[in-house]
Amino acid sequence: MTALSTDLPDDRRAKRNVWVLVAAQAILGSQITMIMVIGGLAGQQMAPIICLATLPISMMVFGSMTTAPWLSTVMQNHGRQTGFFIGATGGLIGSMIAAYALTISNFWIFLIGSYMTGIYMSAQGFYRFAATDTASDGYRPKAISYVLAGGLVAALIGPQLVKVTVDLTAVTFLGSYFIAILINLFGMLLFFFLDIPTPAKPQDDAPAGRSRMELLKDPKIMVAIICGMVSYALMTLVMTSTPLAVVGCGFSPGNAADVVSGHVLAMFGPSFFTGHLIVRFGAEKIVSLGLLILAVAGGVALSGVELFHFFVSLILLGVGWNFGFIGATAMLTAAHRPEERGRMQGMNDTIVFGCVTLASLASGGLMNCSGGSAVEGWNAVNLAMAPFLILAGGALIWLTMRPKPA
Numbered sequence: 001m002t003a004l005s006t007d008l009p010d011d012r013r014a015k016r017n018v019w020v021l022v023a024a025q026a027i028l029g030s031q032i033t034m035i036m037v038i039g040g041l042a043g044q045q046m047a048p049i050i051c052l053a054t055l056p057i058s059m060m061v062f063g064s065m066t067t068a069p070w071l072s073t074v075m076q077n078h079g080r081q082t083g084f085f086i087g088a089t090g091g092l093i094g095s096m097i098a099a100y101a102l103t104i105s106n107f108w109i110f111l112i113g114s115y116m117t118g119i120y121m122s123a124q125g126f127y128r129f130a131a132t133d134t135a136s137d138g139y140r141p142k143a144i145s146y147v148l149a150g151g152l153v154a155a156l157i158g159p160q161l162v163k164v165t166v167d168l169t170a171v172t173f174l175g176s177y178f179i180a181i182l183i184n185l186f187g188m189l190l191f192f193f194l195d196i197p198t199p200a201k202p203q204d205d206a207p208a209g210r211s212r213m214e215l216l217k218d219p220k221i222m223v224a225i226i227c228g229m230v231s232y233a234l235m236t237l238v239m240t241s242t243p244l245a246v247v248g249c250g251f252s253p254g255n256a257a258d259v260v261s262g263h264v265l266a267m268f269g270p271s272f273f274t275g276h277l278i279v280r281f282g283a284e285k286i287v288s289l290g291l292l293i294l295a296v297a298g299g300v301a302l303s304g305v306e307l308f309h310f311f312v313s314l315i316l317l318g319v320g321w322n323f324g325f326i327g328a329t330a331m332l333t334a335a336h337r338p339e340e341r342g343r344m345q346g347m348n349d350t351i352v353f354g355c356v357t358l359a360s361l362a363s364g365g366l367m368n369c370s371g372g373s374a375v376e377g378w379n380a381v382n383l384a385m386a387p388f389l390i391l392a393g394g395a396l397i398w399l400t401m402r403p404k405p406a
Helices: 001-006 012-027 028-047 055-078 080-104 105-125 127-133 140-149 151-167 172-194 212-215 219-248 253-268 271-281 285-301 307-333 338-369 373-383 386-401
Strands: none
Touching: 012 140, 012 151, 012 172, 012 307, 028 055, 028 080, 028 105, 028 151, 028 172, 028 212, 028 253, 028 285, 055 105, 055 219, 055 338, 080 105, 080 127, 080 172, 105 338, 127 140, 127 151, 127 307, 140 151, 140 219, 140 271, 140 307, 151 253, 212 219, 212 338, 219 253, 219 285, 219 307, 219 338, 219 373, 219 386, 253 307, 271 285, 271 307, 271 338, 285 307, 285 386, 338 373
């Protein structure tokens, strides 16, 4: 018994880091759920053209996409802690600029603030990877799931903060951005407790790993990126339009906040057991289940526009994202070597968030400019999911059926 226990990996350090990252996901991450509720609505009241209502959300995601390559390099050279401090600082500056833009009702300055918030969003995307840095192979899927489960608290905090702060000041939504400033100021203190060593400088004779093109030619990596990209982009496509659709169909901003809260709870709630499911059944099967649930979510959304339909479709959308994205992340981490980590993770997030940026921008165009009513716009958003689900599903089937290398 004693001999057997000495063979078990010691994940105590990894578990301490996971708790820090869970707290960061919960506290700092609540600003993202807040902005997902109010970004499009604030954009709608300031935008010169209504089709640009969701452009603030797109700019935030675009900020995340363009930050990922250089932030991954910073983390590779200077450690996760430095990168996460940079992210929280970006969120702080972004909230301050957005608050100023609201006071003068300037849409274009508001976009600059949204872009800066995207720097934080990019850093948050690395929490799941940081959780695996000091974890054993067996603990990695669970570590990813636990960190993303911190989003449960963010799902509760963010939309509820919107409800109590939306009209707190004379300028609508300004109070919400004041709260975001405080969240960044205090949330960044968490990273003083992070204990992840800076990667060692590669020796001259150390393996350099594969180039970006070589990594993309790996079938497992290519399919993992496609599935992660589709899961995240479709979730963003629908969620970005949700507040506009809910309010456009006659419900209140408070109702929209509750729907988004239910959605984000569903995004992160399954994380308590997603890692266990991946270990038991394999990442590919969990990703397949996630894509199927996303398809069902679109079907429910197309079946009606009562508050019940919004709640059910957005909850299913969250669960589908969880299985699809966490499964794809697990596939990706298992397919590259340690010396390829920074290169692979930065490239993955650039590709994923590039598509998410396009999805969030398309969301506003489909919602506001593809029909004469909110119902027609909402239907267009959900119908747009179909070709991308076919792409990801086809890629998974191809990966499963292709001959295994000898």
